[in-house]
Amino acid sequence: MESCIINSPLGFTKITGDANGITSISVLNSEETITSIIPEVLEDCVYQLNEYFNGTRENFDLNLNPQGTDFQKTVWNALFKIPFGKTTTYLALSKQLGDPKAIRAVANANGKNPILIIIPCHRVIGSDGSLTGYAGGLHRKKWLLEHENPYKQQRLF
DSSP states (O other): OOEEEETTEEEEEEEEEEEEEEEEEESSSSSSOSSSSSHHHHHHHHHHHHHHHTTOOOOOOOOOOOOOOHHHHHHHHHHSSSSSOOOOHHHHHHHTTOOGGHHHHHHHHTTOOOOOTTTTTEEEOOOOOOOOOOOTTHHHHHHHHHHHOOOOOOOOO
């Protein structure tokens, strides 16, 4: 298993993976040493993330290998169907998966997503439109949603 740390607009970001795919992307809450030589198996991921942060990439084309239960993987696969710049709710996601009563289980699986940004769990919000839960912190979820919003709010002052 290889790993690297890059600096991103969200902070120090750790990427882990191997020849089978990316296994995790997490944003760290501490200062870390940025990796000077990116392992070859992670180069494309770093490149695509940089394109995303620069605003030139909306979809990722990477081999992913998240570790989780079958139910978690089902939820994570459903997250890929949320278009760039759009959001859905935990309730809508649980209905899409066929069981509106599974809203808590869906929210729990969403929160355990090991591959932040690429598996877009940040696009899931509360039914009232609130930003609820994000493993990377709500301030980062807000940043990601604003970054993906096609209608950028201009500052008046």
